[in-house]
Amino acid sequence: MSSILPPANRLWWKESIDKTEWFWIAIAFVWGMVMFVMMIYWHIYGKQNLSNEAYKTTPEAYAAKAEKFIAENTVRNETGLNGEEIPVVSVPAGGDGYLIARLWNWYPILELQKGKEYKIHLSSMDYNHGFSLQPVNINIQVIPTYEHVVKMTPTSAGTFAIVCNEFCGIGHHSMLGRIYVKE
Amino acid sequence: MATTYRTCPASGLQFEAQAEKLMKWNAVAAVLWLLVGGITAIGVIMTRWPAFKLLPPDQFYLILTAHGIDMLLCWIIFFEMAVLYFASSTLLRCRLATPMLGWVQFWLMVVGSIMTNVAIFQGESSVMFTSYVPMQAAPHFYLGLILFAVGALIGCFIFLGTLAVAKKDKTYTGSIPMVTFGALTATIIAIFTILTGAGILVPTFFWSVGLIKEIDPQLYRMVWWGLGHSSQQINVAAHVSIWYLIPAIVIGAKPLSEKVSRGAFLLYILFLQLASAHHLLSDPGMSAEWKVLNTSYFMYFAVMASMIHGFTVPGAVEAAMRRKGFTNGTFEWLRKAPWGNPAFAGMFISLVSFGFLGGISGVVLGTEQINMLMHNTFYVPGHFHTTVVTGTTLAFMAVTYLLVPTLFKREMIHPKLCQIQPYLFGIAMSITGLVMMGAGTLGVSRRHWDMAFQGAPFTYEWPGAAMLMMGMTGFFGVVTIIGGGLWIYLVVGSLLWGKKLDGGQYVDKPTPIPAATPAASASHHGSDHVAVPGTVVLALTLFVAFVLYYYVNWKYLSEVWLLS
Amino acid sequence: MAENDDDVPFMQKLLDSYYVLTVIGVLSPTILYTLWGIVDIMNTPLAK
Numbered sequence: 001m002s003s004i005l006p007p008a009n010r011l012w013w014k015e016s017i018d019k020t021e022w023f024w025i026a027i028a029f030v031w032g033m034v035m036f037v038m039m040i041y042w043h044i045y046g047k048q049n050l051s052n053e054a055y056k057t058t059p060e061a062y063a064a065k066a067e068k069f070i071a072e073n074t075v076r077n078e079t080g081l082n083g084e085e086i087p088v089v090s091v092p093a094g095g096d097g098y099l100i101a102r103l104w105n106w107y108p109i110l111e112l113q114k115g116k117e118y119k120i121h122l123s124s125m126d127y128n129h130g131f132s133l134q135p136v137n138i139n140i141q142v143i144p145t146y147e148h149v150v151k152m153t154p155t156s157a158g159t160f161a162i163v164c165n166e167f168c169g170i171g172h173h174s175m176l177g178r179i180y181v182k183e
Numbered sequence: 184m185a186t187t188y189r190t191c192p193a194s195g196l197q198f199e200a201q202a203e204k205l206m207k208w209n210a211v212a213a214v215l216w217l218l219v220g221g222i223t224a225i226g227v228i229m230t231r232w233p234a235f236k237l238l239p240p241d242q243f244y245l246i247l248t249a250h251g252i253d254m255l256l257c258w259i260i261f262f263e264m265a266v267l268y269f270a271s272s273t274l275l276r277c278r279l280a281t282p283m284l285g286w287v288q289f290w291l292m293v294v295g296s297i298m299t300n301v302a303i304f305q306g307e308s309s310v311m312f313t314s315y316v317p318m319q320a321a322p323h324f325y326l327g328l329i330l331f332a333v334g335a336l337i338g339c340f341i342f343l344g345t346l347a348v349a350k351k352d353k354t355y356t357g358s359i360p361m362v363t364f365g366a367l368t369a370t371i372i373a374i375f376t377i378l379t380g381a382g383i384l385v386p387t388f389f390w391s392v393g394l395i396k397e398i399d400p401q402l403y404r405m406v407w408w409g410l411g412h413s414s415q416q417i418n419v420a421a422h423v424s425i426w427y428l429i430p431a432i433v434i435g436a437k438p439l440s441e442k443v444s445r446g447a448f449l450l451y452i453l454f455l456q457l458a459s460a461h462h463l464l465s466d467p468g469m470s471a472e473w474k475v476l477n478t479s480y481f482m483y484f485a486v487m488a489s490m491i492h493g494f495t496v497p498g499a500v501e502a503a504m505r506r507k508g509f510t511n512g513t514f515e516w517l518r519k520a521p522w523g524n525p526a527f528a529g530m531f532i533s534l535v536s537f538g539f540l541g542g543i544s545g546v547v548l549g550t551e552q553i554n555m556l557m558h559n560t561f562y563v564p565g566h567f568h569t570t571v572v573t574g575t576t577l578a579f580m581a582v583t584y585l586l587v588p589t590l591f592k593r594e595m596i597h598p599k600l601c602q603i604q605p606y607l608f609g610i611a612m613s614i615t616g617l618v619m620m621g622a623g624t625l626g627v628s629r630r631h632w633d634m635a636f637q638g639a640p641f642t643y644e645w646p647g648a649a650m651l652m653m654g655m656t657g658f659f660g661v662v663t664i665i666g667g668g669l670w671i672y673l674v675v676g677s678l679l680w681g682k683k684l685d686g687g688q689y690v691d692k693p694t695p696i697p698a699a700t701p702a703a704s705a706s707h708h709g710s711d712h713v714a715v716p717g718t719v720v721l722a723l724t725l726f727v728a729f730v731l732y733y734y735v736n737w738k739y740l741s742e743v744w745l746l747s
Numbered sequence: 748m749a750e751n752d753d754d755v756p757f758m759q760k761l762l763d764s765y766y767v768l769t770v771i772g773v774l775s776p777t778i779l780y781t782l783w784g785i786v787d788i789m790n791t792p793l794a795k
């Protein structure tokens with residue numbers, strides 16, 4: 001007759017269920033279906049869906065592609081706070097931009113234009129890293145040996161930070177990258 | 184093997200000698216690990232509190248790795264072993280199957296947990312409890328986890344074996360009690376969890392000693408989370424069982440409907456474990472179909488089950504209180520509930536905090552697209568400190584207030600302090616979780632030593648509100664640690680100095696659970712439904728909060744850059 | 748009671764059969780999560 005004793009009624013499955021319980025079960029069921037449909041609905045009509053375009057790669061192959069992209073599209077160099085030279089690379093509108101995640105930086109600096117769509121490629125040279133675009137707050141896992149192609153359209157202009165938000169070792173907190181978005 | 188039984192005169196629970204010993208040892212080991220985990224929590228919180236930033240980065244990541252493992256695995260799973268022995272041998276009043284193996288379970292887990300901790304504190308294994316490859320820990324880090332898991336798996340099989348013993352010895356008639364059924368659910372999930380864990384940790388161990396060249400990092404994440412997240416679902420099933428257990432003992436509550444509650448547990452068995460996909464929603468290598476179906480526990484059936492438990496547990500309390508005569512208005516039953524009983528108070532705070540904070544935030548976080556707003560931010564630990572801490576840990580703390588007198592035969596010391604402890608711990612951790620989620624919503628990263636990005640090539644300044652929330656996280660985190668420390672003091676103090684209680688006579692034979700009398704079962708043919716209007720109001724409040732918060736996040740999502 | 752179980756409904760029998768529950772509880776996630784997940788990962792094309 002209690003939760004710590006066997007059910008008193010041997011045929012407990014045959015007991016009727018009270019109306020209020022049915023009412024709540026119905027709400028829970030319908031709400032579950034609504035939430036399920038929401039994800040599918042967003043895939044069709046929503047404007048923020050994470051791309052499923054991904055390829056298996058190697059750090060060497062990815063780095064080679066990225067270096068080629070950097071060599072062809074660098075517009076200027078910038079000096080970081082530690083004195084390092086960092087290329088600023090303008091991604092052609094509608095084109096491909098490559099971002100390298102490695103211990104412990106995001107390379108290079110990408111320059112985009114507001115309202116244009118870009119195919120941003122993400123991959124890591126070593127451990128897992130976390131692409132965390134701030135203050136927009138978009139967060140994507142970056143996994144070594146996987147090349148992820150994410151279509152992005154900036155809707156705001158300015159200077160954005162890429163924080164690494166997957167633990168990647170002792171220098172993890174210093175892994176800060178940059179994206180410029182021009183009007 | 185010959186064994187003895189005693190029936191506790193105060194609670195009426197019958198303990199078999201072997202099971203009793205195993206419960207005690209596992210519970211004590213759990214408390215000791217909570218102590219270690221609590222000490223690491225000081226290091227974690229005082230470093231994340233921007234005003235203090237106590238530890239240097241290497242020590243912070245070391246301590247955080249230890250915090251994750253000692254809390255999530257060691258404390259919780261040792262305690263769960265005790266719960267399994269209790270729910271099988273004690274509630275079914277039978278002997279334990281293979282008590283010798285029980286000691287193998289215990290010692291494997293002891294050796295395993297110590298081995299992994301040694302690896303962590305030696306400093307070469309600061310890889311976080313997730314240990315994503317190709318970041319590598321020392322071999323004994325993985326080996327310890329494997330031994331620990333094998334021990335836990337043995338515990339699961341002893342549980343199943345004990346159910347078989349009870350059936351064979353006919354110590355009960357009909358179906359197993361609800362609480363045992365919930366523990367069975369936890370066991371089933373645990374079996375999947377541990378087998379999956381072996382599937383990834385064993386190869387990773389071989390990789391760490393150089394026998395395997397490479398492990399695919401995406402495959403690792405996918406299989407590892409079959410372990411990492413499913414083990415949280417063990418906790419859910421275990422603490423829901425305790426939500427049924429405590430009101431049953433304290434106020435004689437019984438399930439509103441056996442059928443509904445067991446049906447909900449069946450949905451857990453079938454679907455809860457799919458939620459492991461929550462951690463891979465922002466990963467490259469998994470398809471959208473896989474993500475949507477798995478993250479939604481196959482169309483949210485396990486969420487439905489949780490919502491059902493969230494209704495039937497307070498409903499059972501309300502019905503029991505109304506049967507006792509607290510029938511005025513909608514909420515007299517709630518006002519007059521035994522709030523001064525720490526077991527009941529802890530259980531109820533656990534229920535409310537898990538439902539409103541942990542549950543809602545978890546479903547939102549686990550929505551495929553919305554996940555991008557919070558993946559790997561401080562929102563994530565905020566969310567799970569309101570599930571595994573205010574939910575599971577608080578429920579375990581609460582049930583301990585009942586176990587100390589009946590299992591350890593000691594009176595709790597400082598009854599007044601016992602009364603306030605669940606409030607202190609539960610409320611402080613709920614607030615901590617909330618402000619952690621707030622900081623995460625503003626983008627703050629988890630597992631991150633320095634919000635000022637020392638040594639980075641650029642600067643980035645977090646919003647002032649985010650810094651404020653991190654400060655509040657620090658403050659309320661410290662209050663929580665005090666609440667947890669108080670519990671450890673009260674429990675250990677009671678075991679050492681509490682007044683000894685009479686535990687009942689030891690006898691050679693178990694007293695079976697009497698079969699229900701025809702009269703008792705007749706009163707169960709649906710005729711005694713007690714209306715539970717107060718629970719309906721509570722449940723609808725939860726529902727409204729759920730819907731609002733869910734759509735607020737879709738709104739946030741619609742405002743970020745376009746992605747496809 | 749075991750002698751006369753004919754009147755026990757199917758669902759109740761299922762919920763009382765813990766070994767059956769164990770098997771389906773392990774199979775369901777193994778198929779939907781793990782095996783399907785492995786298929787997904789294996790199907791990732793090679794980068795050009």
Ligand code: HEM
Binds near residue numbers: 231252254568628663
């Ligand atoms: C007693 C008070 C506690 C406080 C103040 C506390 C505080 C924290 C904080 C601030 C973090 C996030 C660190 C970061 O990501 O930078 C964290 C992580 C974590 N906590 Fe706690 N915690 C407490 C208790 C617990 C308990 C009881 C459990 C489990 C039962 C737990 C499990 C975890 C886990 C699994 C992590 C994640 C570690 C990782 O990211 O690898 N904590 N804790």
Ligand SMILES: [Cu+2]
Binds near residue numbers: 129165
């Ligand atoms: Cu990184």
Ligand SMILES: [Cu+2]
Binds near residue numbers: 164166168172173175
């Ligand atoms: Cu990092």
